[in-house]
Amino acid sequence: MKNDPLILGIDTSCDETAAAVVQGMRVLSNVISSQVELHRKYGGVVPSVARREHELRIDPVISEALRNASKVLKTRVDFNDLDAIAVTYGPGLAIALEIGIAKAKELALQHDKPLIGVNHMEGHLYSPLALNSKGKGPIEMENVEFPVLSFLLSGGHTELVLLKSHDDKRIIGQTVDDAIGEAFDKVARMLGLGYPGGKVLSDMALKGDPEAFKLPVPMAKDPTLNMSFSGLKTAVYYQVKEIEKQRQLTAQEVVDMSASFERAAINELQIKLKKAIKLYNPKMIMVGGGVSSSARVRAGLRKIARDFSLPIYFPSLKNIYTDNGAMIAIAANFKFHKKEFSDQTLDRQPNLDLAI
């Protein structure tokens, strides 16, 4: 473990400014800007930092990541101690990506460290392999058996990915409209649960009756592995509007609709996962992305895995579900060992796909 490379990972692919330090697959620190208050640290210099103001956030976030890693290793971790600097170069929002890339290049040049460009989706994909600061996790790297079926579920992604090896990954199914997390957030808004309210919707669903409203399970009969959530969203919208023509939704109707929607959305995931397993006979399933933190989603996917007697792994650390730097640094490990380094020409690729 001591010989594993020490890597700083930076992600500014969309909303979060994130930085982390890992040693091999072991996460030493994982800092996300929305969880650190910056203007107090600055002593009031930055009155109110808007979301996605990565320029203002990136330096304090990186410093915090190094500081937290130092605490774990009980020795000061400085830029000079790093073996590489990794950064997300796509997919993502161009004007956000370029801030992280510029910073990573600057640090690599200044401290003469190798630079590693990482695909954001590979980060999510490898997030179940992240080990905690003591080196424990759901599964060790050596025990990964191919082919692996990976399911990426987040606010921006809904993809089924087949890994024949670490070098052979391809998307075999994806959403044709909304990402699953986005659909949760938007339906939450229709139900008056604020925005983004996907998490609240799941909490509400626990108290609701999933049979109370009839909603379609989208793409159930579609022969591909693609998914769709827009029609389901529209069905909820329409039923809500119909009720609201007469009166406001009752609390019970809100929790029942939450439960009915959640059930239909999870059913769709189950149907497509099942189909993918039958088609590709994977040896294991890995799930990543913010939506995989939902207990119901986990239970739904676990059930399918169990039906096929397949092991299924979810991310297990705090902050590793949503966009973060640790997953980027972990994915960079593979490239580090193969010496796949980037140079100062590394550029953002907002449309980056998974198969390279």
Place this chain on the structure above:
Amino acid sequence: MIRLDLRNQKPKEINKQAITVLNIGGIIIYPTETCYGVGVRADIKDAVTKMLKYKRRPEGKAVSIAVTGKDMAKRYVDLNQTALDIYSRFLPGPITVISKSNHKLDKRLEAEDGTLGIRVPKYDLLLDLIKTLDAPITATSANSAGKRTPYSIDNLLSDLSRSQLDSIDLIIDAGELPHNPPSSVIDTTKQELKILRRGGFSVGNRILTKQVDSDLKMQQLGSELISSYKSLLETHPMIVMFNADLGAGKTQFIKGMAQELGVTQIVNSPTFIIMKEYDFALRQEKGKLIHLDAWRLDSIAELKKFKLEQYFKPRHIIAVEWAGMARDYLAQISAHKDLLRLYIEIDYLDLEKRKVTIYEE
């Protein structure tokens, strides 16, 4: 430290003592419908300082306050319609409602963006206490950051340090609480002002009104639009702004546009990532479809950073969902350009049927 037991002491007597402690800036540990909380009067600065020290919170995490209901909440936050609906539907109950603070209380209780979390606990003892006190108390779990959720006083006390124990003035023990999860947080402050539709576009000339009754027909309409502008696109950029409600079919329409342009990738929602770019070729010349969703943008200032002017070139199409907020800005930056500007409204007629109106300026 005083320890009172709810199981063999009168609630009235307990509250009387708790109020005395709170009024002199003391710290109490109290039961709720979720877990044990730590409370001080939120309107006494020194008491808040004491509580923050007790919590050992990393700087800057907001602390919610507990009130008796909507009317008391209004003293400290602005309640918008979303918030009012939640109060009437779900409170009292295990939900923290985030609203804009009016900064009457200690700023350290607020989040970075000037919001404040409000709880109306479904726990009669507590509601009585706050009512008599006529002041909000802090509503945060009694454990320090990273320690287990406190469902029993004994567990809590064994997790605390000497100095934390010393700072507690009074404990209300209700025994082992049911292990209910922490309160759900509802943020009512995002997407409130800017998203609202600003009436119809009613600009330019209406060039088409059509009813469509399926996703496929919506895509076809998008394709037809591109097909009728194809020769003009060879020499002009185009902006297409959409004004339509959630789930009306904007992305379907843009899918159709992309198809006709020869985009081979799957065109899906850009909501999370805000902007997606697709390449295509028109008579062997390269073009770009920019698919932007303004839904999650915070301000026009943020939109400016996208430098959309860079796409004002022939064979470049910018399709903007939730254009309400962006419309004036986009019209302004493209005003003197030789550019095609279209506005599209989609209205719900029923579950399947939509009315699509296209305006050209």
